Amino acid sequence: MTKQPFILTLYIFLFFNTAITYSQELKLSNLFCDNMVLQRGTEVPVWGIAAPKDRITVRFAGQKVSTKVGKDGKWMVALAPLEASKTPREMTIIGNTEIVLSNVVVGEVWICSGQSNMQFSVNNVPETKALLASSENIRSFEVKRTVSFKEEDNVFGKWQDAPPSSAVAFGFAYFLEKSANIPIGIIHASWGSSSLEAWMPRDMAKEFPYFRNIMDDFDADTLTRNRIKSAINSLEGWSNQEDIFMRRQPNILYNAMMKPLAPYACRGLVWYQGERNTRYYAGVPEVNGDNWFHRVIGMKEYGDVLQSWIRRYRKEWNNDKMHFSVVMLPGYGKGTNNNPDIDPTSPTAMSWAWMRESQMKVLDLPYTSVVNTIDLGDEKNVHPVDKLPIGIRLALAAEKYTLDKDVVAEGPIFREVEPLNHTLIVYFKNAQGLKTVDGNAPVGFWISDGSMQWQKAKAKIVGETVVLSHGDIKDPKFVRYAFAGKPDVNLVNSADLPAYPFRTDNVIPIDE
Structure with missing residues (x-):
């Protein structure tokens, strides 16, 4: 053997043995690092990789749990439920x-996900940014925005002893911490203009044929896949154009940004998404080069898919009580892709009202809440800056439904309607102290008879009800309240929380 081949052989030997040794080194998921927040009151999984058959021991807060590494090099242990603690402690993995x-605390952990209005920076909301100076006990894990064609085991990011960048996530954490007085950990995983489909696991295609078709086409689209591969492998990073292209694809955000978070122990997930799915009322549109990114389910079906999505995430986390808090889309004055220019106050226009109705379907599932934003938003701006009330209301919902606090977390919710002497009497839940914010008569109510010709109703508050009438409608049958793109509303309860939009008719549009 000559010297050169020997050196080459030795190099190859050392390379591969070094690689094997390196791959068998004890490693943790990136979720487990300095400054992390662990969820109190439930089992806490801790996991990573190591050499097969090695014994792993995790020590924390007086606990010591061990396991043997599997043949695949993966291991996981579960700490017994922990008490909340602001005192920084060490976790040792052997x-x-x-x-x-180091600097590990225990409190309430929430994932905050969605699209651009969740990503919307705290620096763009002066009222929320002003709270940074008085914030404490809030930590964050910012999930890197990236994609993958396969479900990943690890996520890019690290825990920071600092608030999240998202205005909504920070506002939520701030007011929740003030109420609970324990550490709050936010895992922030959002990406602007992403659809529900972007965050859906591939196996949901078994339940939804439309998603199966989308994924089949995506798998067969060599140009798209090569473009994505080129972007994520670029040493110089990807351009803004490539960024938009990737985040509007199906499934691959879930693979890279959500799948590897499970089963990190958390209380729940805040979901502020839906704008991308409002471009059509129903079905999945045919697409072309101009609107390829609109190939997503429409408003009518969104709620059903979202319910299944929640059930699927709970399965991934192995937690049937994982709470999902959905942020209702706020006021906005544009219509669908086919008819964008609408009357933003009309109760019959094809507007975001239909998406809000779809979002409310999640309340059919246990351990869910919908935060009402019907009094917020901007008629002309899909990115409104009034994010502070959303954070406050999210915190109230978490206090009521996950901390079992005796607080009013919602405004009036429609219960039933009763016809009486040419009027309609509307009954609500959560109607204690029913009033209007401006002291005027309630607005935003429309009524009709069997002709379905809607008229603005004359409304007055009587106790905890609202009585509706119109001089030209002798036999009113149906009510729509705040059922418009950007309705005028003023009805609240004693907690100054707005009444939820609703309709009592079952008429759906034939077309857009």
């Missing part, structure tokens, strides 16, 4: 090496 994580 295998063929030892890892010590």
Whole structure:
């Protein structure tokens, strides 16, 4: 053997053995690092990789749990439920090496996900930004925005002893911390203009044929896949154009940004998404080069898909009580892709009202809440800056439904309607102290008889009800309240929380 081949052979030997040794080194998921927040009151999984058959021991808060690494090099242990603690402690993980994580606290952990209005920076909301100076006990894990063609085991990011960048996520954390007085951990995983389909696991195609068709076409689209591969492998990073292209694809955000978060112990997930799915009323449109990114389910079906999506996420986290808090889309004055210019106050226009109705379907599932934003938003701006009330209302919902606090977390919710002497009497839940914010008569109510010709109703508050009438309608049958793109509303309860939009008719549009 000559010297050169020997050196080459030795190099190859050392390379592969070094690679094997490196791959068998004790490693944790990136979710487990300095400054992390662990969820209180439930089992806490801790996981990573190591050499097969190695014994791994995790020590934290007086607990010591061990396991043997599987043949695939993966391991996981579960800490018993922990008490909340602001006191920083160390977690030690021992295998063929030892890892010590510092500044670990225990409190409430939430994932905050969605599209641009969740991504919307705290720096763009002066009222929320002003709270940074008085914030404490809030930590965050910012999930890197990236994609993958396969479900990943690990996520890019790290815990920081600092609030999240999202205005909604920070506002939520701020007011929740003030109420609970324990550490709050936010895992922020959002990406502007992403659809529900972008965050859907591939196996949901078994339940929804439309999603199966989308994924089949995506798999067969060599040009798209090569473009994505080129962007994510670029040493210089991808351009803004490539960024938009990737985040509007199906499934691949879930693979890279959500799948590897499970089963990190958390209380729940805040979901502020839906704008991308409002471009059509129903079905999945045919697409072309100009509107390829609109190939998503419409408003009519969104609620059914969202319900299944929640059930699927709970399965991934192995937690049937994982709470999902959905942010209702706020006021906005544009219509669908086929008819964008609408009357934003009309109760019959094809507007975001239909998406809000769809979002409310999640309340059919246990351990869910919908935060009402019907009094917020901007008629002409899809990115309104009034994010502070959303954070406040999200915190109230979490206090009521996950911390079991005796608080009013919602405004009036429609219960039933009763006809009486040419009027309609509307009954609500959560109607204690029913009033209007401006002291005037309630607005935003429309009524009709069997002809379905809607008229603005004359409305007055009587106790905890609203009585509706119109001089030209002798036999009123149906009510629509705040059922418009950007309705005028003023009805609240004693907690100053707005009444939820609703309709009592079952008429749906024939077309857009």
